[in-house]
Amino acid sequence: MTRARTILLSLLVAVLLAVVILFFSAVAITDSKPRVIQPDKVSPTALLESKQQLKKILAELSSNSSHKKLVVSHQQLAQLSTLLSQSLGPVTARYNYAGSTAIAVISIRLPVWQGVRYWNATVTFPDASSLLSGEARIGALTVSAETLWQISSGLLSILFDRDIAKVLDDIIRQAHFDRQQIVSEFDLELSSEQLKQRLYKYFKGYRSVIAEQADFSASRVYFRKLQKMSRYLPPGTTVSVAELMATLFTLAQDRSVTSDPQTENRNALFALALFIGDARLKSFLSRISGFYPDQSSVYLKTVLSARSDLSLHFIYSAMLQMLGAEGISLSVGELKEISDLDQGGSGFSFSDLAADRAGTRFARQATATAESASRLQSFMAQSKNESDFFPDITLLPDRIDLQQFKQQYQDTHSPGYRLVVREIDRRIRQLPLYKDLPLASNWSSAEAG
Numbered sequence: 380m381t382r383a384r385t386i387l388l389s390l391l392v393a394v395l396l397a398v399v400i401l402f403f404s405a406v407a408i409t410d411s412k413p414r415v416i417q418p419d420k421v422s423p424t425a426l427l428e429s430k431q432q433l434k435k436i437l438a439e440l441s442s443n444s445s446h447k448k449l450v451v452s453h454q455q456l457a458q459l460s461t462l463l464s465q466s467l468g469p470v471t472a473r474y475n476y477a478g479s480t481a482i483a484v485i486s487i488r489l490p491v492w493q494g495v496r497y498w499n500a501t502v503t504f505p506d507a508s509s510l511l512s513g514e515a516r517i518g519a520l521t522v523s524a525e526t527l528w529q530i531s532s533g534l535l536s537i538l539f540d541r542d543i544a545k546v547l548d549d550i551i552r553q554a555h556f557d558r559q560q561i562v563s564e565f566d567l568e569l570s571s572e573q574l575k576q577r578l579y580k581y582f583k584g585y586r587s588v589i590a591e592q593a594d595f596s597a598s599r600v601y602f603r604k605l606q607k608m609s610r611y612l613p614p615g616t617t618v619s620v621a622e623l624m625a626t627l628f629t630l631a632q633d634r635s636v637t638s639d640p641q642t643e644n645r646n647a648l649f650a651l652a653l654f655i656g657d658a659r660l661k662s663f664l665s666r667i668s669g670f671y672p673d674q675s676s677v678y679l680k681t682v683l684s685a686r687s688d689l690s691l692h693f694i695y696s697a698m699l700q701m702l703g704a705e706g707i708s709l710s711v712g713e714l715k716e717i718s719d720l721d722q723g724g725s726g727f728s729f730s731d732l733a734a735d736r737a738g739t740r741f742a743r744q745a746t747a748t749a750e751s752a753s754r755l756q757s758f759m760a761q762s763k764n765e766s767d768f769f770p771d772i773t774l775l776p777d778r779i780d781l782q783q784f785k786q787q788y789q790d791t792h793s794p795g796y797r798l799v800v801r802e803i804d805r806r807i808r809q810l811p812l813y814k815d816l817p818l819a820s821n822w823s824s825a826e827a828g
Contacts, residue, residue, distance in 0.1 A: 413486035601650030696738030
């Protein structure tokens with residue numbers, strides 16, 4: 380019995396020591412504040428250049444040749460890191476090339492039992508011939524870039540598989556840079572088709588994870604209500620989104636007597652997106668909800684300000700906001716407009732941007748608090764006028780091509796551009812829906828951005 384107690388006591392001590400070591404190690408490699416705090420805005424020109432460069436990289440990876448050569452400029456890599464920071468909530472990153480040294484900084488928000496901490500890593504690359512010859516500072520620790528990459532590569536092989544991790548390892552190990560760009564030449568052991576299939580598998584798996592985290596089962600009730608409404612209208616009828624809103628939020632108000640108004644509004648908007656969204660949005664939302672509604676009886680044309688594209692912009696941004704993309708909706712709407720400057724696009728449209736910002740504001744107000752959700756229900760159930768929740772787009776510049784945009788606005792930092800955006804926000808604030816309602820949480824900071 381004494382020996383058994385000794386063994387149990389020894390095991391207990393070992394476990395306690397392991398916990399203490401793990402705790403102090405976690406403190407040593409994490410910080411209370413992020414090193415990358417506020418990402419810069421991506422200008423239209425920068426986004427287009429990055430978009431074109433990404434197309435070249437994807438074309439190179441998809442080519443039949445097994446020998447690959449990837450090239451990206453320092454400026455483009457800096458732009459991509461900013462874009463990453465605007466797209467992934469817990470991750471912020473920054474890249475900079477100064478003189479002869481490249482520096483990459485990344486911060487990852489970690490929820491822990493004592494609150495929130497950040498995993499910060501700053502990697503310095505002083506040797507242009509290799510990305511693995513520098514050093515990395517993680518919290519209070521300093522390690523070589525080689526050590527950091529070995530750990531990262533091991534994690535990638537777990538998250539993906541050895542073949543994908545090997546491709547990334549080859550890219551990093553064969554990379555070198557000069558004053559203009561980073562170049563990596565390597566031989567791809569996987570065929571281009573195998574690489575595409577592997578990546579598709581992981582993206583599909585990621586969608587499955589999202590689906591498990593969301594419950595939009597009640598959206599079926601709202602969708603069927605819209606479907607029933609559409610059966611009484613002649614095929615091809617043009618309907619304002621305001622009419623659909625009145626139907627949805629009357630139902631939401633009734634259901635909220637025994638339910639949570641925020642949840643009901645969330646499901647009502649989800650159903651609206653399934654009803655009026657384009658094929659891409661409907662497919663995405665169906666994968667999230669597991670609800671694949673019959674669209675055969677839907678023959679309506681939905682509009683805002685007599686334009687079907689504005690109703691799409693509105694509902695896209697509302698979905699981005701509502702699905703937890705905190706702080707992303709406005710930038711994504713802006714980037715969508717900027718991407719239209721590319722060849723074949725419709726050109727930059729401030730009217731579309733107004734619809735994006737209006738959709739974001741509406742979704743935030745509809746789901747921010749139980750009080751704001753209930754008050755919005757009451758208002759929208761009685762309203763059938765677009766002008767109650769959608770801004771006037773009169774005199775907003777539209778169909779601006781890339782050359783015109785550069786001449787008139789330079790980028791999204793310019794006073795001229797921000798002046799138009801402030802006018803859009805002023806028009807939204809003056810809408811009847813928001814005049815008597817308090818601002819939803821975080822709208823002020825988003826509006827400023």
